[in-house]
Amino acid sequence: MPELTTVWFWIVAVMVTLWAVLDGFDFGVGVLHRFVGRSDTERRQVLAAIGPVWDGNEVWLIASGGAIFLAFPRLLAAAFSGFYLPVIFVAWALILRGISIELRSHMPGALWRSFFDTTFMLASLAVPVLVGAALGNVIRGVPLTADGFFELPLFARGNVLGVLDGYTLLCGVLVLVTLTAHGANWLVCKTDGVVRARALALRTPLWLAAVALWLATGAATSVVSPDVFAAARTAPMAWLGLLLVLGGALTVGLKRHGELAPFFGGVAFIAGALVTAVACLFPVVLRSSNGPALSLTVTNAASGAIAMQSGLMWWGPGMLLAASYLWWTLRHFRGKVVAAKDGEGY
Amino acid sequence: MWHAILLGAVSPVPMLSNPLLWHRLQFAFTIVYHYLFPQLTMGLALLIVVMKGLALRPGGEAYGTAARFWVRIFGLNFAIGVVTGLPMEFQFGTNWARFSQLTGGVIGQTLALEGMFAFFLESSFLAMLVWGEKQLGPRKHFAAAVALFVGSWLSGVFITTTNAFMQHPVGYTRAADGVFSLANFWTYVLNPWALAQYAHNQMASLVTASFVVTAVGAYWLLRGVHLEQARLNVKIGTIAGLFASLAVAFPTGDVQAKLVATHQPAALAAMEGRFESGPRADIHLIGQPNVAKRRLDNPIAVPAVLSFLAFGSFNAEVKGLNDIPENDWPTSIELLYYAFHVMVGLGTLFIGLMALANLARWRGWLERHRWLLWSMMLAFPFPYIANTAGWMTAELGRQPWLVYGLLRTSDGASPTVHAGSTAFTLIGFTGLYFLLGVAFLFLIGREVQHGPHADEVPHA
Numbered sequence: 139m140p141e142l143t144t145v146w147f148w149i150v151a152v153m154v155t156l157w158a159v160l161d162g163f164d165f166g167v168g169v170l171h172r173f174v175g176r177s178d179t180e181r182r183q184v185l186a187a188i189g190p191v192w193d194g195n196e197v198w199l200i201a202s203g204g205a206i207f208l209a210f211p212r213l214l215a216a217a218f219s220g221f222y223l224p225v226i227f228v229a230w231a232l233i234l235r236g237i238s239i240e241l242r243s244h245m246p247g248a249l250w251r252s253f254f255d256t257t258f259m260l261a262s263l264a265v266p267v268l269v270g271a272a273l274g275n276v277i278r279g280v281p282l283t284a285d286g287f288f289e290l291p292l293f294a295r296g297n298v299l300g301v302l303d304g305y306t307l308l309c310g311v312l313v314l315v316t317l318t319a320h321g322a323n324w325l326v327c328k329t330d331g332v333v334r335a336r337a338l339a340l341r342t343p344l345w346l347a348a349v350a351l352w353l354a355t356g357a358a359t360s361v362v363s364p365d366v367f368a369a370a371r372t373a374p375m376a377w378l379g380l381l382l383v384l385g386g387a388l389t390v391g392l393k394r395h396g397e398l399a400p401f402f403g404g405v406a407f408i409a410g411a412l413v414t415a416v417a418c419l420f421p422v423v424l425r426s427s428n429g430p431a432l433s434l435t436v437t438n439a440a441s442g443a444i445a446m447q448s449g450l451m452w453w454g455p456g457m458l459l460a461a462s463y464l465w466w467t468l469r470h471f472r473g474k475v476v477a478a479k480d481g482e483g484y
Numbered sequence: 485m486w487h488a489i490l491l492g493a494v495s496p497v498p499m500l501s502n503p504l505l506w507h508r509l510q511f512a513f514t515i516v517y518h519y520l521f522p523q524l525t526m527g528l529a530l531l532i533v534v535m536k537g538l539a540l541r542p543g544g545e546a547y548g549t550a551a552r553f554w555v556r557i558f559g560l561n562f563a564i565g566v567v568t569g570l571p572m573e574f575q576f577g578t579n580w581a582r583f584s585q586l587t588g589g590v591i592g593q594t595l596a597l598e599g600m601f602a603f604f605l606e607s608s609f610l611a612m613l614v615w616g617e618k619q620l621g622p623r624k625h626f627a628a629a630v631a632l633f634v635g636s637w638l639s640g641v642f643i644t645t646t647n648a649f650m651q652h653p654v655g656y657t658r659a660a661d662g663v664f665s666l667a668n669f670w671t672y673v674l675n676p677w678a679l680a681q682y683a684h685n686q687m688a689s690l691v692t693a694s695f696v697v698t699a700v701g702a703y704w705l706l707r708g709v710h711l712e713q714a715r716l717n718v719k720i721g722t723i724a725g726l727f728a729s730l731a732v733a734f735p736t737g738d739v740q741a742k743l744v745a746t747h748q749p750a751a752l753a754a755m756e757g758r759f760e761s762g763p764r765a766d767i768h769l770i771g772q773p774n775v776a777k778r779r780l781d782n783p784i785a786v787p788a789v790l791s792f793l794a795f796g797s798f799n800a801e802v803k804g805l806n807d808i809p810e811n812d813w814p815t816s817i818e819l820l821y822y823a824f825h826v827m828v829g830l831g832t833l834f835i836g837l838m839a840l841a842n843l844a845r846w847r848g849w850l851e852r853h854r855w856l857l858w859s860m861m862l863a864f865p866f867p868y869i870a871n872t873a874g875w876m877t878a879e880l881g882r883q884p885w886l887v888y889g890l891l892r893t894s895d896g897a898s899p900t901v902h903a904g905s906t907a908f909t910l911i912g913f914t915g916l917y918f919l920l921g922v923a924f925l926f927l928i929g930r931e932v933q934h935g936p937h938a939d940e941v942p943h944a
Contacts, residue, residue: 190611193566197603200573204596207576211588218577218584219898226909229574230916233567237920240563244927286585289900441589442657442665448593451669456600463608470612470619483615 157198166321168262189484270313274306279427319344375417382410521565527693583896606635648678694725699864745794751881
């Protein structure tokens with residue numbers, strides 16, 4: 139029986155990964171929205187492709203946050219307050235993304251719709267960049283104090299670290315491009331006609347860029363955080379992650395005209411990249427740049443044993459329910475979407 | 485109001501530069517704004533289930549039409565509730581990091597449960613409810629409405645339980661370093677405070693929804709349009725409204741008040757502006773708390789009623805603030821006093837209005853008395869005010885504690901987030917929420933103008 143803290147580490151990893159692969163294509167679709175849909179009918183088709191699922195996908199973020207709160211409250215406290223401004227920016231972007239999808243088609247005006255189309259795109263672009271930069275900070279390390287908190291300026295200046303610098307922006311762009319490619323995969327699966335054709339044309343270059351950026355980020359990590367990079371050699375889960383990345387990238391490359399195969403190839407790529415990263419960090423959950431003794435780990439960031447055991451009692455049934463709703467939604471929503479008439483659907 | 489909030493900032497630095505003040509203002513603003521939406525969502529979800537249930541019976545088509553109109557309102561309202569709910573989850577970590585660090589081992593449980601058991605259910609079936617009637621057929625569509633009802637009411641369970649731990653902590657242990665840990669899951673989730681507060685809150689949410697349904701019906705009656713649907717809405721709204729207005733006062737409000745009296749004597753004293761201790765305590769209908777002079781100015785009081793309401797006996801002793809250390813007084817006695825009195829005063833008026841409306845409807849003279857229809861139409865904002873005042877009573881009454889008697893609010897904020905950052909984000913939230921509110925009211929007004937048959941006739 140593994141340690142409770144290890145179990146919860148992987149529970150959190152699984153849930154964050156589910157958020158990345160599920161909400162990930164919503165963000166990608168958002169970034170591509172204005173480019174793959176040129177007319178109003180086409181844009182409504184793009185929105186209809188994620189309309190019934192985006193909100194449920196976003197819940198994986200909230201559920202992941204809940205799992206972190208339950209199991210590693212010190213991680214939540216340190217990361218959310220230390221990354222104060224970027225976290226609030228993510229909240230604003232998620233608000234704008236949500237209302238853009240839900241309010242856009244309530245009014246017929248061209249200006250109203252154009253406003254929300256652009257807002258949808260910009261908000262969908264901001265979240266992956268900021269989340270990717272935050273992940274970059276976790277890998278590079280943040281100036282944690284003995285108190286368990288840290289403070290970081292938004293921008294790096296000279297030798298002073300910041301949330302956004304060359305390395306973390308590279309991580310942000312990697313996440314952005316990967317999720318955009320993932321969104322193109324989803325659109326190829328869920329739409330037809332010109333929207334599908336445009337998504338199909340975009341996705342190969344996007345995936346090539348994603349793989350190139352992933353390699354570049356790996357190389358940069360070996361410079362910025364050599365010990366995290368080196369940990370890959372001894373962590374079996376990192377090998378599994380790398381295998382997924384490789385398999386995913388190959389599937390996307392070999393099945394360039396397919397629908398489901400490249401989509402799941404993309405899922406494997408994203409999941410593999412995340413699993414590799416967290417496996418290299420384990421047992422650290424928030425790396426300290428002031429020496430490893432101050433890092434938050436699964437042990438010193440953990441809540442109590444009773445909280446974790448109680449959580450395990452309901453986590454299984456909860457996941458089963460969440461998975462069955464997802465299955466039910468996807469079943470009702472199977473096949474290609476067509477743009478609905480005004481007043482019906484997205 | 486301002487100087488009262490400022491008094492709450494316990495710090496040597498100038499008060500407007502105190503980060504604690506900004507953290508509190510931001511949380512207060514974002515939670516008050518957010519809760520304008522879920523209170524309608526929860527109550528309306530129940531009314532939609534009732535309408536759709538009645539629509540399943542032979543000849544119930546009119547109820548189906550009514551449900552369809554309210555589902556359109558529900559969809560818009562739900563969307564704003566979802567997006568404004570996100571920052572609430574975030575702020576535990578961003579603004580109240582010390583509190584999260586210390587109590588996450590307990591309250592993390594219910595916040596994680598909410599995502600898993602409430603939000604997935606709601607989000608998965610919302611699109612089915614809003615767009616899926618044709619595809620699903622009447623019974624499955626009814627089931628989607630039930631799913632939204634169960635999901636939104638479950639969400640209320642988890643949030644109320646989380647708040648109840650802050651009001652009346654149970655089921656925990658505390659280490660020497662101040663960290664709270666869960667000791668017993670069932671003790672924690674079956675907190676008696678949570679049960680009372682949940683029942684009270686859900687009834688209050690039903691008051692909001694039934695007043696909104698009534699108001700739209702009254703509006704159409706006054707304009708002389710959609711008469712059949714207008715009468716149906718007035719009927720459902722006033723029946724539910726009378727039931728909910730009564731239930732919010734008794735038994736649920738009564739039980740809640742007795743819990744406050746027993747466990748938060750400082751809160752009760754401040755809610756009533758009571759400084760002197762003693763038996764046969766007055767209840768104050770009107771008056772202005774003068775905290776500096778420790779008295780209630782211009783009071784109109786009813787003798788001994790507070791003793792009876794709080795402890796079930798006219799002779800019961802009720803503690804006044806003079807016998808409580810000032811350090812443990814609620815940080816804003818004035819605001820707490822008015823929040824409580826606004827809630828109770830409005831709650832009493834709601835019972836009167838709904839009783840009158842039902843009597844008039846039953847005797848058949850409702851539509852001849854336009855002043856009554858006007859009152860029913862104009863009344864709908866007041867349950868929102870009463871719900872807000874109720875939560876302000878709960879949350880200001882909890883001060884100066886985050887976890888009652890154990891963890892002070894001044895010890896819970898994020899240590900590394902300064903006033904400049906929070907002032908900036910509060911300004912941002914204010915602007916963003918202003919725009920959200922304008923768009924929301926505009927779209928809702930449009931739906932009400934289009935009326936209950938908007939889906940049957942094309943509209944541009």
